[in-house]
Amino acid sequence: MKHTAFRFDRSLINHKGDSVRYLEVGMEAPTPTTDSKPERAPLDLALVIDRSGSMSGAPLAAAREAARGVAAGLRPADTLSVVVFDNRVDVLFEGLTMDRAGKRRADSILSGVHSGGMTCLSGGWLRGAETVALLREGTEGRRSQVILLSDGHANEGILDPGELARHASELRERGVYTTCVGIGDGYSPEQLAVLSEHGGGLLHRAERPHEIIEVLLGELGELMNTYAEDIKVEVNLPGDVIAECIGGLPSTESSKGVSYHLGTLVEGRERHIILRLKCPRGEPGKALKFKGRITFKRPGSSKRERVELKATRLEFADSSVSLRKQRRDRKLSLRVASAWQAEVVRNAAGMNRDGAFREAADMVRTELAFFSRYCRGIDGTSRLIQELEMLEDRVRYDISERGRKEMHNYSEARLKSKPEHRASFSEELCDFME
Amino acid sequence: MHVMSTRKYTLKELESQTRFGSRTIRNYIDKGLLPGAYSRGRYASYGQEHLDRLLFLRKLKNRGKLPLDEVRRLLLQLSPERIKAIAHGKENIASIASKPSWDVHLDECQSDDFYPAEETRSSYISTDSEVQPAPQHDSSPPPRDSALDYIRRLRSPGSPAVPGRSDSRLRQAARKLRQITPGHHPPTRRAKGEWWAAIEVTPDIELRARGLDGDDLAALESIADAFRALLSRDF
Structure with a gap:
């Protein structure tokens, strides 16, 4: 990471307890120069396209066009799988190498996608994940990504957002990431949000058909320039401090504190999370000390890298004047x-x-x-x-x-x-x- | 004889005893995992049931990820006495919260102890170490099985993830209901969760809903009637 931040908005807290302070954990990925840009790990991408009845016409045509654009943008070392689903799941092609012949073949197959019936989102998503997971078996240094495009509310297969979240987390931990594109106004924000949030990706929105192409190609650009995947922020909390992450990221608790899962970070970009901390009472002059670390995987690597954050503290104060007049980080x-x-x-x-x-x-x-x-x-x-x-x-x-x-x-x-x-x-x- | 506890708690007391933040507690109320407060406003009061349920949820949370529906089901199935026993460590949560086989690796990092051990979560000694410019490698263990193994287990016969498998009568009925309600949209959900209405459809199926008034209750009754009629048909 180029820069990291681990700081409070204010550094003094009331010794009688109940002070609320905000802790920011920030990170910025470096921007590689043309010379220093490392070779990108080959990408195994699965596009999972909803072809239920509501996608008929312009949305499905735009999804087809976007898929063609994605195929054109991939490199020969990359592979593309396309899965379409309604109440049935069909694999149009699986692990097709994106050399010239592969791109031609993908292009001709994609033109034959037609709309169908109901929405088995989990079936399509898992089949797409399976195509890229298969390519991971026994190999190192490949990236596995699923992009799911849907305009509907799942009514077949796994419907519960909690269960979808659990499976998305499990796949993320095994190196298969999920990003979703919600199309139009009818998609389920709960189902798609949990798949992307727990799957280490993002939920994008495409309101109109032409935006499907913009969003999908934009997302491909992000994938090409990813610096870190599966980012985890671990914060050690002193006893009796209550922490809540603003925005409610997926988290796991342990006896030492809390870990938050942030997904990916693109080269040259910043990412911040804000924790709202409620502090206990304490002795004036004493301090609560906080430690933290950021761990992440580089694209294509299964090893987790770690950056320790500089410890920070909150000091107990007994004077209301000093509390009121304390310096505040305005930015x-x-x-x-x-x-x-x-x-x-x-x-x-x-x-x-x-x-x-x-x-x-x-x-x-x-x-x-x-x-x-x-x-x-x-x-x-x-x-x-x-x-x-x-x-x-x-x-x-x-x-x-x-x-x-x-x-x-x-x-x-x-x-x-x-x-x-x-x-x-x-x-x-x-x-x-x- | 069971004696009802009349002890009242403020939101702040619940926070400090359960380590859930106030927003999380309100969120659990919105989602129907907890009853609403006894009184509203700044000095809202909560009872022993709130504390027991929150401590129970904390234990459940420490054990790993569980779908919301599963949590609701557990809370509905368990008696207040058992929730209390588990919440206060008199009964092991493992006795009720069995986990699917693919969650087994979570056991290694999850503890049943709700209250953090003093030596691990007291106060941390501040160090002056700077941010490490060169990242170190983390030694956290990867999952035992591969993504492919996980997916294939999930997509094995009988799993709801894959359509066209052997459907239960309930799933068949749900599909039929969707077919006879064209233009289906997800139902609206009330944020209040003070009480649940339960209407028996068959001896082994029950409809439950919360926050309903008189008209909605009547509607739920008629849904139960339609559902019962649907189940009695031969699909």
Whole structure:
């Protein structure tokens, strides 16, 4: 890693307990120069395409076109598998080497994809994962990636998001990663989000057919320039400290602390996670000490690399003056506010989808009270507050599914540093809450 | 004789005793894993059942990943006494939370001890070591089986991941229900989870729903009737 960060927004806490502080864990991948760029590990890519009835017409045509574009962008050492599914799962081709002949063959087979019936998402996803897992057997130095394109809500096979999450995590730990592209407004954000979040990838959104091509080719570019995969942040927590990750990443707990799974990092990019820590009481002058490390795999490698983070601390103070006047990292506080707001937006969108309108408005109002207080004196936060005030009003009523999907996408982009591959995309939250 | 505990807890007390944050606790209430608070607002109070369930969930969480539906099922099946016994370590959680074979490797890194051991999670000595510019290799053990083995086990006959396998009567009925409700969308879900309504369809199948009012309850009854009629047909 080029840079890492492990720091608090403020360094003093109340000795009587209950202080809330925000810990940022940040990392930046180096940008290789043309000379220093290492040879990219061969990529085994499986495209899993939903061909259920709702994909008929323009979406399926765009998915076909995008798959052709992906085939054209792969190198001769790479392989491509394409799996299509409705209530039946068909492998169009498996492990096709992307030399000139392979690309020609892929192109001709892809033109024969037609739409069908229901949506067995898990069956298609697992079959796609199997095609790349097979190519991993007995070999070293290959990367295995599944990209799943779906516009629907699974109604066959494994439906429970929790179970999908578990299998995606297990495959990620075994070196098979999953990224999803949700098409249109009908896809299940829960099912696709857990597959990508636990599968070490991202959930992209393609609202219109032509965006499928933009998103898929954009994602291929990301895959070509991945610096680290399966990134894990481990934080050792002192006794009685309660930690919550803003945005709720997949995590595992141990007796020493918590580990968060972040997915991948592309060359030259930054990634941050923010932990909200509730602190216990303590003796003035004493400190809570925090240690952390980042572990990750380089593409094509099964070995995990580790970067130890410089230990940081929070000191107990007994003077309300020193607590109030303590120095604050304003840039970090702005990042905290941005992540916090994104988390509230995502939760509100989910509750609105569930029909819990009043509860969603209550939740936004409660968060807003704490949020406004945190933002005092931080430049750039007034817009975030205004947007939450607008959200509180709007979330009382049924927001369109498109609006909810875009709100979810807005949050994912801020919480996970997700790149937006769509050319025509609004970053204004107010545009989605029509 | 069972004596109901009348002890009340604040959200803060629940946080400190269970090590779940307030947002997580509210989230569990939203998802129906916990009953709602006894009173609302800043001074909302919670009872012994909340504490027991949270400590139980903590044990379950420490043991590994479990689908939400499975957690709900466990909470529904177990009596409050057993939840309490497991929560407070009088009964081993392994006795109820059996795990699929592919989860076995998790046992190595998960402990049943909810409260962290003092020597491992007290206070850490600050060191002045700088960020390591050259990454070291991590020695955490990789999973025992390959991705291919895992997938093939999952896709073996009888697994729900693959369509066209032997369907249970329930799955057949679910499919029939979907076919007779065109334009199916995922049902809306209320965020409140104070109580569950249970309507028996057959001696071995029950419909359960939470947060329903009178009209919704009547609707659930009629769904149960339709479901019962559907099950009695020969598919």
